[in-house]
Amino acid sequence: MxxxxxxxxxxxxxxxxxxxxxxxxxxxxxxxxxxxxxxxxxxxxxxxxxxxxxxxxxxxxxxxxxxxxxxxxxxLSTIEKTTEKPAEEKKRIETTLSSALADAKIAGLNRKEIELLVLRQLNKLWGVS
Amino acid sequence: MxxxxxxxxxxxxxxxxxxxxxxxxxxxxxxxxxxxxxxxxxxxxxxxxxxxxxxxxxxxxxxxxxxxxxxxxxxLSTIEKTTEKPAEEKKRIETTLSSALADAKIAGLNRKEIELLVLRQLNKLWGVS
DNA sequence: GACAAAGTATCATAGTATGATACACTGCGA
DNA sequence: TCGCAGTGTATCATACTATGATACTTTGTC
CATH class of the missing domain: 1.10.10.10 (Winged helix-like DNA-binding domain superfamily/Winged helix DNA-binding domain)
Structure with missing residues (x-):
């Protein structure tokens, strides 16, 4: 797990x-x-x-x-309140995501494979089975 | 930059x-x-x-x-050869991506916003302007 | 040659991640 | 009531390593 x-x-x-x-x-x-x-x-x-x-x-x-x-x-709870300033936070999120995606490309995954991974995780996060 | x-x-x-x-x-x-x-x-x-x-x-x-x-x-080069074993590497990629996406949700982005970010970065990575 | 600009090497320091071990609290069963 | 097994907590030592100040070496240009 x-x-x-x-x-x-x-x-x-x-x-x-x-x-x-x-x-x-x-x-x-x-x-x-x-x-x-x-x-x-x-x-x-x-x-x-x-x-x-x-x-x-x-x-x-x-x-x-x-x-x-x-x-x-x-x-106790699954919701957390963020403490960062929105602007910095947005940049941080974007950077992290971009890095992760670039990393996937570097690892040799093609675009379709990456899209599939993303889709699957988004579905999990938003409760689509 | x-x-x-x-x-x-x-x-x-x-x-x-x-x-x-x-x-x-x-x-x-x-x-x-x-x-x-x-x-x-x-x-x-x-x-x-x-x-x-x-x-x-x-x-x-x-x-x-x-x-x-x-x-x-x-x-000198923009292509790198990976050294990890494919299985471990795939898991690492998935974990990183999942974390980044979960993080984005935690930060309060909704699904559409995240999809947009991903799409934009993928387009950049694959040379679509 | 002198000088400016580039990367490199050395060393010190502070922070911190990790782990071994012992402690304290809770609940349950005899 | 006592003990015991199962929790998390506290303490301490160690080793690592990221970071930075400083000095060195190489390159190219004037």
Whole structure:
């Protein structure tokens, strides 16, 4: 369900946050769902439990998860309020997207394949099955 | 032309590499084009010249740029051969794309807006004006 | 030759990601 | 009521590495 890359320049806990936010955005995780215990997820991914705990904490801090000692971690909300200024945010989004698409082209995917990938993900995000 | 974010989790030199590869992929930079001197680009972006130099060197190492002391840095090739195994690479591409799209949704863009952004970038990448 | 402009090398520093380990809270069953 | 297993949390050490200040080397031009 969650995958990370050990040789990405992006720190592990950031990758985790990204992944979980993605699962929240596309509806895979719903309010009330339990997340795996830090030890289990850490073990599954082959990383340290602190790294997972850190990701959980960051998401807790921005109100998406609720964690409590001894009980576990659950989804509190799937909606997040953005803090960035719209202008910067828009640029950031565009840059990220453009990079991802360019990367796909560099990897040898042709236009049709990329369009298919995008379409599939958009459908998932907007709940079309 | 090149933009980076100082508070991204992605290291500056990696962002630079990403950006330049994007410019190579979409045709903004062509074979033979000169890149800005490290000092100038560093100054424009408000970062250290070593960081720029590092990005140039990485791109030189994989055969995309040619640098020589005293003369500068030029585009040597716009085609890169991938080194990853196809399976892993495909997953990486998908993950990156999915993240970027989810991020866009989280930021409040609606489906149409995202589709437009994607279309525009694809057109740029495949040379449609 | 002198000089300006390009990339390169060296070194220091601070930040931080990661991990090993021990702690504290919760709930359940004997 | 006690213990125990299963949670997340806190602490600390370590190693890495991104970044930057500075000095060096090469190239071309006047």
């Amino acid at each position: 969650i995958t990370i890359s050990l040789n990405s320049p992006i720190p592990l806990h950031d990758q985790l946050v990204q992944e979980i936010r993605r699962l929240l955005a596309d509806g895979t995780l719903k309010v009330g769902d339990e997340l795996p215990p830090v030890r289990q997820l850490a073990n599954d991914l082959g990383i340290n439990l602190n790294t997972v705990a850190r990701a959980y904490r960051e998401l807790t801090d921005c109100g998406l998860l609720a964690t409590s000692r001894g009980r576990g971690t659950v989804v | 090149i933009t980076i974010s100082l508070n991204s989790p992605i290291p500056l030199h990696d962002q630079l590499v990403q950006e330049i590869r994007r410019l190579l992929a979409d045709g903004t930079l062509k074979v033979g084009d000169e890149l800005p001197p490290v000092r100038q680009l560093a100054n424009d972006l408000g970062i250290n010249l070593n960081t720029v130099a590092r990005a140039y060197r990485e791109l030189t190492d994989c055969g995309l740029l040619a640098t020589s002391r005293g003369r500068g840095t030029v585009v």
